[in-house]
Amino acid sequence: MSDTIPDLLRYAARTYGQREFLRFPNTSLSFAETDERSDRLAGALAAKGVRPGDRVAVMMENVHEWPLSWLAILKAGAVTVPVNARYRAADLEHVLRDSGAVATLTTSEHVAHIPGTVHDVRDLAAGRWSPPEISTEPNDVANFQYTSGTTGFPKACMLTHDYWLRTARIVADQIRLRDDDVMLIAQAYSYMDPQWTMLLCLLGGIPQVVLPRFSASGFWPSVREHGATLTYVLGTMPMLMFKQPPHPLDRDNRMRLVLCSGIALDLHATFEERWGAPWRELYGSTESGADLLVAPEAAETVDTGAMGLPPAGKEVMIARPGSVPPEEVPHGRQGEIVVRGTPMMKGYWNHPEATAQAFQGGWYHTGDLGFRDDDGYIHHSGRIKDMVRRGGENISCAEVERVLGQHPAVLSAALVPIPDELFGELPKAFIQLRPGHAADRDTALSVIRLARERLARFKIPAYVEFVDEFSLTPSARIEKRHLLHPVRDQRAGAIAVEQETQ
Structure with a gap:
C-alpha cells in the first residue's frame, strides 16, 4: 500500500502505464506521462531553490498544469498552497502572507497580479530537470488548504499525505470503484474535490475528466460525451442543473452514482x-475529510435527508452545544455534529488557539447542527458558524467585514447569511456609516465597488442595509442575532447591489 501521494503516483505509473489518467480540454495524460512530467517539474522547483518544508502556492485555472504542479511540489518535499484563481488583492495577499509561500506557480494570465516570487509553470515545465531525491512520510504535511473554519479569517488546514490517501480510500471503498469507471469533476482544482477525486482515480487506475468550469447547461452533455460513471456535485450545482429544460437525452448516460453534499x-x-x-450524500469538511456517507444501495434514504453513517476509523456524535467534553444528546434531539478519528487535519497553521478551540474535548467541532434518527443516520439541521455558505463556497464573515470597513464611509459592518432559493444563502451586509455620509444607493455601490476590487466575486455582498447603530455584546462585539428576524423578508429595506457592480 502506498503511504504518500508521490508513492501512489509511482505505483499507478508502474501498474497502469499508458492508460489515460488526466483528461482536460485538448490535453490527455497517461499515468506514466503524469509521473514523468511531474518529476521534471519537481526538478525545476528544486533548481529554483524550493526545499523540503517550503510552501509553494498554486494559482491557475482548471488546466492540466494544476495537478502536475501539486504532484511536483510534493515530490520536491514541499507543501502546496492552493489559491483560488478568482482571488483579488486582499484575499490573495492574506493567503500568501499567512502561509509564508516562497513562490507561486501560475500561468501567464495571472503573473502580473501576484506579489512575490512568481513562476510561469509552462516555462518551468519546458526544462529537462531530474527529480530531487526526496523522501516523504505519511504524516508530512502535503497541503495548506485554506478554509473559513468556524470563525475569523480563512485559516490553513494542515493536511498530511495520510489524510489525503485515507479520504480517497474511504470513498473508493464506499462506491466500490470499478475498472471501467470514469470520474468527472467541474469544480475549481484549488478546492478539495478535484484533489481527492484525482487520488481516487490513481487508486483505481481510472480517468479523471476535468471540465474548465461548471456549466448547468453543459454538465450532462459532458457526462454523455466523456462516458462518465461517477461525479461529485454540491452547493448550487444540482439546482442550477434542475432548472435547465428537460432534455430527451437526460437519461442517456453511463452515470452510475452521483455523490452530493x-x-x-x-x-x-x-x-x-x-x-x-x-x-448519495457525502458529508465532511476540509478539517476532517469524509465523515458521513450513504451507501450506493441505500435507496431507503432517498427523500429523507439522511447524510449517512461514519466510515471505519471515524466516530460522529450529536452533542449538546457547548459541552466539553462533548455530551451526546438522545436520538432525535438536535445538537452539534462533532467528529473524531482519521483522517483529520494536523491543525490550523499559525492558529494554535483556533486549533484548540476546534478540538475541545478531543473531538472536532464542526459548527453544524444535526440529529440522529432511529436507524442511526445523521441529518443536518443548521449551522452555528459565523460564515455564509453561498452554494458550494464558504465565506468568512470577518474577512468581508474587514474589507468593507476599509471604505472611508464605513464606521462598522456586519455580514450575515440570508436565505436564498438557488444558493441556499447569500451574504448581506449591515453597515453603520460615519457622520456626513448619505445612507443611499450611491454610497452602497461605492462600498461594494471597493469590495469587488479586493475580494473574490462570490464573497461580495448581494444586499446592503444601513443601520443607525449596532447592538453590542459586553465585549463590544456586534450581536448579529438582532440583525435577522425570522418573520421578516431580509431583502425588504435592503439595497440590492451585486448585479449593479459587476
Whole structure:
C-alpha cells in the first residue's frame, strides 16, 4: 500500500502505464506521462531553490498544469498552497502572507497580479530537470488548504499525505470503484474535490475528466460525451442543473452514482428519476475529510435527508452545544455534529488557539447542527458558524467585514447569511456609516465597488442595509442575532447591489 501521494503516483505509473489518467480540454495524460512530467517539474522547483518544508502556492485555472504542479511540489518535499484563481488583492495577499509561500506557480494570465516570487509553470515545465531525491512520510504535511473554519479569517488546514490517501480510500471503498469507471469533476482544482477525486482515480487506475468550469447547461452533455460513471456535485450545482429544460437525452448516460453534499430533500427522488442515476450524500469538511456517507444501495434514504453513517476509523456524535467534553444528546434531539478519528487535519497553521478551540474535548467541532434518527443516520439541521455558505463556497464573515470597513464611509459592518432559493444563502451586509455620509444607493455601490476590487466575486455582498447603530455584546462585539428576524423578508429595506457592480 502506498503511504504518500508521490508513492501512489509511482505505483499507478508502474501498474497502469499508458492508460489515460488526466483528461482536460485538448490535453490527455497517461499515468506514466503524469509521473514523468511531474518529476521534471519537481526538478525545476528544486533548481529554483524550493526545499523540503517550503510552501509553494498554486494559482491557475482548471488546466492540466494544476495537478502536475501539486504532484511536483510534493515530490520536491514541499507543501502546496492552493489559491483560488478568482482571488483579488486582499484575499490573495492574506493567503500568501499567512502561509509564508516562497513562490507561486501560475500561468501567464495571472503573473502580473501576484506579489512575490512568481513562476510561469509552462516555462518551468519546458526544462529537462531530474527529480530531487526526496523522501516523504505519511504524516508530512502535503497541503495548506485554506478554509473559513468556524470563525475569523480563512485559516490553513494542515493536511498530511495520510489524510489525503485515507479520504480517497474511504470513498473508493464506499462506491466500490470499478475498472471501467470514469470520474468527472467541474469544480475549481484549488478546492478539495478535484484533489481527492484525482487520488481516487490513481487508486483505481481510472480517468479523471476535468471540465474548465461548471456549466448547468453543459454538465450532462459532458457526462454523455466523456462516458462518465461517477461525479461529485454540491452547493448550487444540482439546482442550477434542475432548472435547465428537460432534455430527451437526460437519461442517456453511463452515470452510475452521483455523490452530493446537501441534496435537496424534496427533490432527491426527482433528481434520480430525471437523470437515471442514484444520488448519495457525502458529508465532511476540509478539517476532517469524509465523515458521513450513504451507501450506493441505500435507496431507503432517498427523500429523507439522511447524510449517512461514519466510515471505519471515524466516530460522529450529536452533542449538546457547548459541552466539553462533548455530551451526546438522545436520538432525535438536535445538537452539534462533532467528529473524531482519521483522517483529520494536523491543525490550523499559525492558529494554535483556533486549533484548540476546534478540538475541545478531543473531538472536532464542526459548527453544524444535526440529529440522529432511529436507524442511526445523521441529518443536518443548521449551522452555528459565523460564515455564509453561498452554494458550494464558504465565506468568512470577518474577512468581508474587514474589507468593507476599509471604505472611508464605513464606521462598522456586519455580514450575515440570508436565505436564498438557488444558493441556499447569500451574504448581506449591515453597515453603520460615519457622520456626513448619505445612507443611499450611491454610497452602497461605492462600498461594494471597493469590495469587488479586493475580494473574490462570490464573497461580495448581494444586499446592503444601513443601520443607525449596532447592538453590542459586553465585549463590544456586534450581536448579529438582532440583525435577522425570522418573520421578516431580509431583502425588504435592503439595497440590492451585486448585479449593479459587476
